[in-house]
Amino acid sequence: MNAQVGKGLTVRGIDKRFGLFRALADVTLQVHEGEFFTxxxxxxxxxxxxxxxxxGLELPDAGQVVLGGQDITSLPANKRQVNTVFQSYALFPHLNIFENVAFGLRSRKFTQEEIQSRVNRRLEMLGLEEMDRRYPHQLSGGQKQRVALARALVNEPDVLLLDEPMSALDARLRAQVQEELRRLQRKLGQTFILVTHDQAEALVVSDRIAVMNQGRIIQFGTPKDVYERPENQFVAEFLGAANLLHGRGVDKGIETAIGFFHLGQTPPWDQGTVAIRPERIRIASQSPARNGVRARVRETIYRGPNLDLWLEPGPLRVRTPSQRDYESGEEIWLELPPEGLVILDE
Amino acid sequence: MRRTHPLISAAALLTMGFLYLPLLSVAVFSVNATRYGLVWRGFTLDWYIQLVHNEFILEAAWNTLVLAVASTLVATVFGTVLAIGLDRFPWSKRTNTFLDIVLHVPVVIPDIILAAALVVAFGLLRALSSVFEPGLFNMIIGHITFQIAFVALVVRSRLVSIGREIEEAARDLFASTPYILRRITLPLLLPGIVAGAMLAFTLSLDDFVISFFTAGPESVTLPLFIFAAVRRGVTPQIHALSTLVVLITVILIIGMERFTRK
Known part of the structure; x- marks a missing residue:
């Protein structure tokens, strides 16, 4: 393993059980300094x-948490240079916004002037300067979320943790906040670790994503990696829609029930699955030179900018710009280009 | 809006009447200008004025107040600490169930049983020290024993409604345990603590059974005085005194409601 760079975070071999339930199974990951990790x-x-x-709110049964080269596994939460934005925000209802944000500084006995200037700077940065005398129950969901963010960031943590911070916001606001969060993280250059179940959100904000399932990390990668090159069926299906084709692996291709398809490389298995995103399937005007399928439109779903077609055989889902209409029962040619077909692990 | 069946309204009115007419009639007789009989003879506050001039009643009122204040103070502190310990310490599930039962026992146990137990306990303690002679000190201890459970129950329900995430947030923001207790838990808990204390206070104020079994000759409280006086015949002063006790209790209960709703 490489030498730790700066204030990066390493998690090594973490195991955690709740009774008989194994919540985490040998989880290892490395988050670089200044990275937005999801x-x-x-x-x-x-x-x-x-x-x-x-x-530091939970102790692992096994494994280590290393921050900036220092093992912090058994250090309690109040001794770690790590701050959290909680899912419910967990603002202090009896303290006003200024005191909420100042809490971490007061705990560490900063001077009054220091607190004043730091808190005001954060409130200003997040557009909350008018709110400092209000109480949490007087704020909207979006404002509360920004207070929670300010309250954590004012401490200039080595790592900022965000636990589904967008889940309480409505869809429109969420999209806007995601972009703001992304910009904020870029500007500050701080390490952010976000937890989310929303794949679209993960794609928008992250530098790197770890896809988890049943207590394990299934795939690491940039948003583009995990979306375009999923390694297995779970990742392919969790990150948006995917067409799965099962078949027999042959030399640089796969033999399926709906025909033979060329692949960029030879699959490492005899029987297996390839995936293709609906938007990667092309609609052709005539029989393509290779990887063509003659298909019949069964159902169309209008999605604004795009149109989803459900086709037989398959069923295959194709996403196409919605300039042209398709009739149910219409026969069209499809091309499944080799660069769009992703070989999944067994 | 749905219309209520007349029978249901009637039953509700009857129940209210059943509960409150006796209290109301006591209040009416306390301002009736006649010593005997059930006939209205005009409004008077004489009986209330006489109360203030009755030495025994004044002493009993003073004893009642001392008993209620002292026992409530101690019970509130212990009850709050108990509630925090019960709710926030990571007890195993089985221990938790056990503690829950232990906490509810003093609430559901008949007063007379607790009183008899206290008599036995003080009897044994008297062998060690003469402090445990029947009297105000024993009464205070007796009241504390049942008040603690009530305070703890009220405070614990408040703790549950606050939840743990806010305290976790405080810990995440570098706060030590005493600092969290001082700046987060106790301020958020205050309405629950006050409500618990008010409940304990009213319970002490009108307790008869425990007081009766633990009192000495010098420590007559208002409920004990009323009991003794009624045996000699109900006088309008007793009506006035009872009305006052009920009024104070009602005010405290309304205050408690206000506080917990916040």
Missing amino acids: LLGPSGCGKTTLLRIIA
């Missing part, structure tokens, strides 16, 4: 437990 997975996959272990 733990993505369905509910119950262990991502929040892992976050709580990094925060």
Whole structure:
């Protein structure tokens, strides 16, 4: 393993059980300094437990948490340079916004002037300067979320943890906040670790994503990696829609029930699966030179900018710009280009 | 809106009447200008004025107040600490169930049983020290024993509604345990603590059974005085005194409601 760079975070061989339930199974990951890292997975996959272990709110049964070269596994939460934005925000209801944000500085006995200037700077940065005398119950969901963010960031943590911070916001606001969060992280250059079950959110904000399922990390990669090159069926299906083709692996191709398809390389298995995203399938005007399929439109779903077609045989899902309409029963040619077909692990 | 069946309204009114008419009639007789009989003879506050001039009653009122204040103070502190310990310490499931039962026993146990037990306990303690002679000190201890459970139950329900995430957030923000207790838990808990204390206070104020079994000759409280006086015949002063006790209790209960709703 490489020498630790700066204030990066390493998690090594973490195991955690709750009774008979194994929440985390030998989880290892490395987060670089200044990176926006996302733990993505369905509910119950262990991502929040892992976050709580990094925060120091939960002790692992085995394994290590190393921050900036120092083993912090058994250090309690109040001794770690790590701060958290909680899912419910957990603002202090009896303290006003200024005191909420100042809490971490007061705990560490900063001087009054220091507190004043740091808190005001954060409130200003997040557009909350008018709110400092209000109380949490007087704020909207979006404002509360920004207070929670300010309260954590004011401490300039080595790592900022975000536990599904967008889940309480409505869809429109969420999209806007995701972009803001992304920009904020770029500007500050701080390490962020986000936990989410929303794949679209993960793709928007992250530098790197770890996809988790059943207490394990299934795949690491950039958003483009995990979306375009999923390694297995779970990742392919969890990150958006995917067409799965089962068949027999042959030299640089796969023999399926709907025909033979050329692949960029030879699959490492005899029987297996390849995946293709609906938007990677092309609609051709005539029989393509290779990887063509003659298909009949069964159903069309209008999605605004795009149109989803469900086709026989398959069923295959194709996503196409919605300029042209398709009739149910219409026959069209499809091309499944080799670069769009991804070989999945067994 | 749905209309209620007249029978249901009637039953509700009857129940209310059943509960409150005796209290109301006591209040009415306390301002009736006649010593005997059930006939209205005009409004008077004489009986209340006489109360203030009755030495025994004043002493009993003073004893009641001392008993209620002292026992409530101690019970509130212990009850709060107990509630925090019960709710926040990571007890195993089985221990938790056990503690829950232990906490509810003083609430559901008949007063007379607790009183008899206290008599036995003080009897044994008297062998060690003469402090445990029947009297105000024993009464305070007796009241504390049942008040603690009530305070703990009220405070614990408040703790449950606060949840743990806020304390976790405070810990995440570098706060030590005493600092969390001082700046987060106790301020958020205050309405629950006050409500628990008010409940304990009213319980002490009108307790008869425990007081009766633990009191000495010098420590007559208002309920004990009323009991003794009624045996000699109900006088309008007793009506006035009872009305006052009920009024104070009602005010405290309303205050408690206000506080817990916040």
